Every structure is written in structure tokens, then in C-alpha cells.
Amino acid sequence: MELSLAHPAIKAFVCGSVSGTCSTLLFQPLDLVKTRLQTLQSGVQPGSGRVGMMAVLLSVVRTERLLGLWKGVSPSFARTIPGVGLYFSTYYSLKQHFFQDSSPGAVGAVLLGGGARTVAGVAMLPVTVIKARFECGRYSYGSVTGALRSVCRTEGPAALFSGLVATLLRDVPFSGIYVMFYSQTKASLSKEISTSASAPLANFSCGLLAGVLASLITQPADVVKTHVQVNSQLRTVEAIRCIYMEHRLQGFFRGAVPRALRRTMIAAMAWTVYEQMMARFGLES
Template sequence: MRGHEIISLSTDSSENYVENDKKNESDKKKTFLQDYPLVKSFLAGSFSGTCSTILFQPLDLVKTRLQNPTTVSINGRHVSVGMYNIFATILQEEQIKGLWRGMTPSLARCVPGVGLYFCTIDFMKSHFFPNKSPGPLEAIAMGLTARSLSGAILIPITVIKTRYESGVYNYSSMGSAFKEIYSKEGFKGMTCGLLPTLFRDAPFSGLYLMFYLQAKKLVPSDVLNSPYASPAHFTCGVTAGILASFVTQPADVIKTKMQLYPDKFRGVWSAVIHVHSKYGVKGYFKGIVPRMLRRTLMAAMSWTIYERVSLSIGLK
């Protein structure tokens, strides 16, 4: 009996030790996340960026090819076609995997880019608006700053992504693309289209954040804390995305032209003149439907996942 008690005490002691060890490990993780909230923002943003990038890559691919119609051929002839024709052509010539062409550079750009964007937004919120919600103009400034930072840092990957999707260039890998662009075009080639990229992304993010935060204010607080919070966030995101996408579409067209044909355009203005002389005003809105769908749904999904992940890891 005495021996049985000793064994029982020893077993209990061992179990307590294991439980305490697990608890200490959990506490360390909590402490780390509490001490580094920006890490949580980056991880939550990167996760949301991964999901939305994979899901909506086909729309980005079609948008790029709509803006560069010479890459589309039907029965051996280059013709100007619409979104559905491009989908059909890609499926016919490249099978379904062709819709995800450029997936690697897209992930390399969007995952850290979205993570950095949300990390910067949270940093500015906690330092400049710790006890209040930013107003419309303040939200625009935050969005502009966050997107300009991530856009400037990741511009080389943006160039590669655009060329991968266009069908004009046949790079075997991201490494070979970097090497070829740098050897032929130098640093200028790696940063080609930076200005129109920033003119597109920075205003989009600023306007999007403003519209998103203003739309959220119209949603009752009890809804945002209920099981219907995700649909509410998604609806706010869709509304904000439609408005912001339309305003920034011309800059997206100019950016694509400059990155695909760096030798043809000496600057932003020459690309603007080319588009206007060849297509007229409607040329600045080529690819607006797939871009609006992608940017709207991607941004809405990113914010919805970000809000949900942030809540689950204690960021909010």
C-alpha cells in the first residue's frame, strides 16, 4: 500500500511537471506576442495576403493581358478581345494551370507586402491614434504611407510579376528573371514603373482605408461583435474596393505599359501620350473589370481574414 502511494505521488508529480512546463511555454509565447504586437500584425497580414493572392491570381493575369492585347491570339491572329475570350484562350493554350501563371512572384510580392502594410497601419494607429479612430483624411494619410513603403521596397518583384503574367517574357525562374533584367537594364530596369505603381497603390490604399473605416462606422457595434462580423467586414471591404479601384485604374494601365516595354517609354508622360493616342480615354480603363473584381475581392478578403485572425491571436 505504501509503495502504491509513492508511485501515485510520483505519477502526479510528473504530470504536474509536464502541465507546468506546457503552461510556462504557453506563457512565453503569450509574452512574446504581447511584447511584439507588430509581429502579430505582420503575421496576420501575411496570412490574409497568402489566401487572397492564391484565390484571385487568375483575375490579375487576365487584367495584365487585357492591358497588353498583343499577347492574345485567336486562330493565329492577334486581336483585341474581352475578358472571357482571354480566359478561354489561356485554358485552351496553357490549360487550367495557366491561370496561375506568375504565382511565385505574386506570392513573393503580396505576402510580405500585405504583412508590411498591416504592420505599418497598426504601428501608426497605436502611436498616433491610441485612444481614438482616425478620421477620413488621417485614414488616407495612413493608407498612403503604408502602401508607399511596401510598394517601394517590393518594386523589383512587381516588375517580374507583371512580365511573368504578360506572356511576353519567358523567364524560367525568379532568379533568372532578376539576373536577366539587371544585366540588360540595370537598376533602372528593376525599378521600372515605380512612379505609376505608387500613383496606383498609394491612393488606392489611402482611399480604400478611408472608405473601409467610414463604412465600418455605419455598421452597429453589436453586429461587429457577433457571428455576422465577417460578412459585415467583407461588405465594407467590397464597397471600399469598388470606389478605390475606379479612381486608380489609369495609373495601373500606365504602370503595366512601362514595365512591359521599358525601352519604348522614357517616362510616365510618354506612356500617358501613347495610351491616349492609341486608345483614347477608354484606354486608361483597359482591364478595369478583372482588376476591380480582383482588387475589391482581394482587399475585402484580406481585411476580413486580418480582422478575424487579429481577434483570435489577441491583437484586438
């Protein structure tokens, strides 16, 4: 079936997958550095003292060469290509169903973003677990499928859904808050800007602002999620206690800079590419 004849939700899936692929390839190093920072000094990696983003980045390049910064890109692709596609197709379907004749307000935007992320987050969680393990440097999996088989064999299938609560506590609010800020800032743009050639740049700027705010609000849940997925024996409450005992409140913001950079840039680029591709199909995003 040609894409021009496909259902709008399928077109949204394709647009989302393309946008997710581009952004993941560009910003994977930031995600790896974020994961290493969050798991540092927690029994996964040795060390003492305060370690910053640049120190981790240089350490990875020195010990694993430049391509080491893209370690975990395979599970990232395995998660992002279908995951972002599923997110945008779910978002489009929900929006058409509940807001076909009107634009969603702030609360509606939160519900749309959160609903779409819930579906995509649960569906792609097993690959998210493998991705976190690839990036932390503790495991030596050869491939995504090999890692999935290894986890199922040694820890049981339930391990592939470790960190589900922390993941949803992170991703659902992030997506809801992001969509709310993004849609509201876009709505505040003048009609001249929205219809001009600079509209993609303006939309990207709105995405940057929304991404920074959403990232900072949900950062503690991201740290907890990473600890639970890297250490399969930990539960969410235990991870919270361990992080607080070791690093106090600042431990919940470890890796905030690379995560904010990555999530903000990925989300802004994904939404900009998605909206431009949907416009090419003659569909309202």
C-alpha cells in the same frame, strides 16, 4: 521566439502575410487576365478588334491549359507574402503611434492607408516588375530569382524600379481611399452587427464596397504602370501618350473589370482575415 510573445507589429506582419497568401492564391487568374488585357494591342500581343475578359481567359486556358491562369503566381507570392505583411505591420505601427487614443477620421484613414502602401510599394517594386512580366506572356523567365538576375544583367538594376511613379500614383491613392471608405462604412454599422457572429461577413461587405470605389478611381494609373513595367523603354509620360493615341480615354480603363474584381476581393478578404486573426491575438486592428 513564440508568436504569442512577439511584438504586436510582428503579429500584424504575420496576420497580413497569411491573409495575403490566401487571397493571392484564389484570385491570381484575375490578375493575369487583367495584365493580358492591358498589354493587348500595344505591341506585346498581336490582335485587332475589341477583346473582352472572357475571350482572354478562354485563350489562356486553350493555349496554356488551366494552370496557365496561375502564371506569375510565384512572383505574386514573393511580393504578397512579405508585401502585405509589411503593409499591415506598417499600418498598425502608424496607427498606434498617431492614433493610439482615438480613432482616425476620414483624412487620418487616407494618410494611414497611403503611408503604409508607400512603404510596402517601394520595398516590393522589383518583384512587382517581375510579376507583370511573368503575366504578360512576353518573357520566358524560369524563376523569380532568375528573372531578377536577368533584368539586372541585361537592363540594369534601375529597370527593377520601372513604373515607380505610376505604381505609387496607383497604390497610394487606392490604399488611402480604400481604408477611408472601409473604416467609415464599418463605423456606420450598428453595434449589434459589429459584435455579432455575422461581423466578419459585414466587414467583408464593407470591404467590397470600398474596393470597387477605390479600384475605379485608380484604374488609369494601373494601366500606365503595367505598360511601363512590361516595356522597359517607356517612361510614364510616354506610356500615357501611347495609350491615349492608340485607344483614347477608354484605353485607361482596359482591364478594369478583372482588376476591380481581383483588387476588391483580395482587399476585402485580406482585411477580414487580418482583423479576425488580430482579434485572436487580443489586439485591436
